[in-house]
Amino acid sequence: MQTHLAAALGSVVLTAGTLLGAPAASAQVADYPVTPYAPILVGNTWTTGTITWYNRSVVVTGTHKSVSAAGPEYCRRTWAYTYNAAGEKLGSAGSASSDTACGTSKNFSFQVPADVPGGAALVRVCLDDGNLKDLLCRPYRRP
Structure with a gap:
């Protein structure tokens, strides 16, 4: 009987320790900061949104x-380029052809590679024309 009681008590202590030591769910959100970017304007056209840093x-x-x-x-x-802390380009990507806005507004979401430990230090977001020519770009540093 004492053996079962000791085993049960040990199990409760281990479970409580595991739960108390587990990080809160909100801690994971803080690991991936979000940076809003203000409208990048060219005439009456623009891009605006957020950058999520993974x-x-x-x-x-x-x-x-x-x-x-x-x-x-x-x-x-919209197109974006990622850079490391030394200013070296890591990757680029942009909105899909189906997301191209011609006489309208379109929503988009795309992933840009930054395959180095810690990810990108800087992202340059650009408003492009339909030929993928960068019209105006703005840099954003990782928070």
Whole structure:
């Protein structure tokens, strides 16, 4: 009987210790900071959204707007580039062709690789035309 009681008590102590030592769920959210980026404006067109910083990539999510569908040079896409702390480019990616805004607004979300320990130190977000020409870019540092 004492053996079973000791085993049961030991099990309760181990379970309590495990639960008390477990990190809170909100601690995981803090590991992946989110940086809003202000509208990047070119004439009446823009992109705005957020950058979520992960350990080996970033996710850029937002909306971009085009006021004309007169041709690819009037359409808008969002593109981003990741860099390490030394300023070396790690990767690039952008909104998909289906997310291209031509005379409208479109939502987008895409992942940009940053395959180094700790992830990207800086992201450069760009408003592009439909031909993928960078029109205006802004840098954002990891918080």
